[in-house]
Amino acid sequence: MADQDGTPDITPERIYLNRRNFLRTGLLAGTAATTALVYRSFRPGSVTAPASEPARILTDPATGDPATSFEEIANYNNFYEFSTNKTDVAAKAQALRTRPWAVEIGGMVAAPQTLTIEEILDWPQEERVYRFRCVEGWSMVIPWTGFQLSELLARVQPLEKARYVAFETAYDPATMQSELSAGIAFPYVEGLRLDEAMHPLTILATGLYGKPMPNQNGAPLRLVVPWKYGFKSIKSIVRIYLTDTEPPATWSITSPREYGFYSNVNPSVDHPRWSQKTERRIGEYRMRETLMFNGYGDEVASLYEGMDLTKFY
Amino acid sequence: MNRIQYMKVVVAVNATLPLGLLLMDLQAGRLGVNPVEYFLRATGVVALIILLATLAVSPLRKLTGFNELIRIRRMLGLFAFLYASIHLATYSVLEMGLDLGDIITDIGNRPFIAVGMAAFLGLVALAITSTNAMIKRLGGKNWARLHMLIYPIAVLGVIHFWMIVKSDIFYPALFAAAAAVLLGYRVVSKVRKRQIIKPDSTRAN
Numbered sequence: 001m002a003d004q005d006g007t008p009d010i011t012p013e014r015i016y017l018n019r020r021n022f023l024r025t026g027l028l029a030g031t032a033a034t035t036a037l038v039y040r041s042f043r044p045g046s047v048t049a050p051a052s053e054p055a056r057i058l059t060d061p062a063t064g065d066p067a068t069s070f071e072e073i074a075n076y077n078n079f080y081e082f083s084t085n086k087t088d089v090a091a092k093a094q095a096l097r098t099r100p101w102a103v104e105i106g107g108m109v110a111a112p113q114t115l116t117i118e119e120i121l122d123w124p125q126e127e128r129v130y131r132f133r134c135v136e137g138w139s140m141v142i143p144w145t146g147f148q149l150s151e152l153l154a155r156v157q158p159l160e161k162a163r164y165v166a167f168e169t170a171y172d173p174a175t176m177q178s179e180l181s182a183g184i185a186f187p188y189v190e191g192l193r194l195d196e197a198m199h200p201l202t203i204l205a206t207g208l209y210g211k212p213m214p215n216q217n218g219a220p221l222r223l224v225v226p227w228k229y230g231f232k233s234i235k236s237i238v239r240i241y242l243t244d245t246e247p248p249a250t251w252s253i254t255s256p257r258e259y260g261f262y263s264n265v266n267p268s269v270d271h272p273r274w275s276q277k278t279e280r281r282i283g284e285y286r287m288r289e290t291l292m293f294n295g296y297g298d299e300v301a302s303l304y305e306g307m308d309l310t311k312f313y
Numbered sequence: 314m315n316r317i318q319y320m321k322v323v324v325a326v327n328a329t330l331p332l333g334l335l336l337m338d339l340q341a342g343r344l345g346v347n348p349v350e351y352f353l354r355a356t357g358v359v360a361l362i363i364l365l366a367t368l369a370v371s372p373l374r375k376l377t378g379f380n381e382l383i384r385i386r387r388m389l390g391l392f393a394f395l396y397a398s399i400h401l402a403t404y405s406v407l408e409m410g411l412d413l414g415d416i417i418t419d420i421g422n423r424p425f426i427a428v429g430m431a432a433f434l435g436l437v438a439l440a441i442t443s444t445n446a447m448i449k450r451l452g453g454k455n456w457a458r459l460h461m462l463i464y465p466i467a468v469l470g471v472i473h474f475w476m477i478v479k480s481d482i483f484y485p486a487l488f489a490a491a492a493a494v495l496l497g498y499r500v501v502s503k504v505r506k507r508q509i510i511k512p513d514s515t516r517a518n
Contacts, residue, residue: 024314028323035327039334042355044345076346084481087345136479138347183480254480273476275422282346285407 044087058129060141062295067129068140070209072282077216078134079235080184081169081176093216095175096236101220107241110157117220121206123147128203133265133294135229139279144224146205150198158194158242165197166247167223168239184254190234191247191261192225201226201299227296229263260313265294269313317384324385328392331359349407356403360396361470361488363389368467368495387443394440397433425476432469435462467492
């Protein structure tokens with residue numbers, strides 16, 4: 001093609017180069033923006049401070065270590081019903097409906113009953129500052145509020161033949177993710193031996209930092225067994241029953257070689273894929289030594305006298 | 314700026330960005346409740362992404378006929394090495410307190426650490442031999458043979474990632490699938506080549 005005057009119809013070099021530079025700069029900016037956006041989409045959600053941060057300084061009574069902050073406790077959670085990403089759980093668990101809520105207590109008991117959460121919250125609650133050690137190798141110091149599980153068990157009067165206590169988490173497919181996404185079966189189930197359940201350190205918690213339990217931490221009612229790995233401390237309980245056989249526990253069904261029924265914190269029994277000798281306390285950079293029974297050995301070691309804890313891990 | 318220089322700028326900018334953003338967020342306390350874990354995971358994942366991008370260069374080149382792509386492969390490989398180095402350094406300093414004895418014990422204790430270390434040693438070998446001088450010194454054939462190490466390194470990298478998750482295998486599975494496609498492509502094209510060569514060789518007899 002040519003113009004009327006016969007000169008070839010090509011873009012002058014200067015314009016061509018300008019256009020090329022423009023496209024190149026645009027493309028570079030576009031890829032960089034995409035990279036940054038992808039990066040941002042994976043960054044953990046920002047940790048927001050609660051409306052009223054308590055002024056009290058809480059410490060672990062045994063070690064004097066300061067309690068982990070509320071924001072940290074409430075923004076780093078394993079709750080596979082909502083997300084397998086610990087920093088995503090807080091947002092997703094807002095979908096959990098905690099009212100109305102009832103807990104059914106039955107099995108081998110003389111007085112089975114169904115309690116509403118309001119009834120349970122009316123009981124006297126006390127604060128317990130416990131160390132919390134996750135099987136993944138991190139730990140916190142958490143000021144729970146709640147009551148001893150033994151108090152609840154006394155109300156239902158376990159029968160002579162009862163040996164174990166089983167627990168079940170709520171499962172609502174409408175607000176929770178699928179088993180396929182989570183990689184574990186639902187509802188989440190856990191269990192304790194009856195003497196472990198009756199131990200004074202074992203509590204049912206209804207709050208932390210003196211506030212109602214945040215959804216992501218297992219609202220409205222969860223178990224806390226401070227000498228066991230965190231996954232034993234089952235969340236959002238709807239059913240408790242007593243039995244004479246060892247009840248199923250979700251993680252030990254999922255991977256029996258890696259997670260046993262007992263799952264006591266034990267630095268000398270490694271997870272098959274990682275060591276349990278050390279842990280990172282949330283808020284600290286360097287690792288700490290992990291203590292036998294999470295440091296509660298004086299209180300609970302007698303429960304396991306004569307047992308080979310490498311076999312009953 | 315010619316086309317190759319421009320491609321290099323695009324690669325360098327995009328490969329440097331995650332590190333810059335990570336450091337900024339670390340400084341500003343925006344890496345969540347367990348920043349060490351996040352930084353470790355992120356540098357590891359970026360290393361793996363760039364490693365797979367390196368492996369994607371040859372197939373893309375063959376499929377598109379855009380031969381100049383090969384000129385960005387070394388840079389990609391070195392960026393993968395950079396992120397892997399930062400990943401390992403973070404682990405060594407913040408998890409292990411730079412205690413060599415502890416690190417060696419940890420390699421024995423935790424299989425996924427051993428797998429990661431093996432992959433890293435492979436990357437070191439590739440990084441030191443990545444210069445033009447080294448290619449000359451080794452000879453093209455030997456060099457190419459040594460750099461086949463990239464395949465087992467990629468596989469080890471994906472296994473290393475897979476081994477740390479509990480049941481949420483989505484991302485490791487995604488990386489495994491990508492690695493399988495990239496390695497599978499090579500196997501398939503090699504088999505095809507042989508099939509094409511075969512009739513020729515019979516005729517030559």
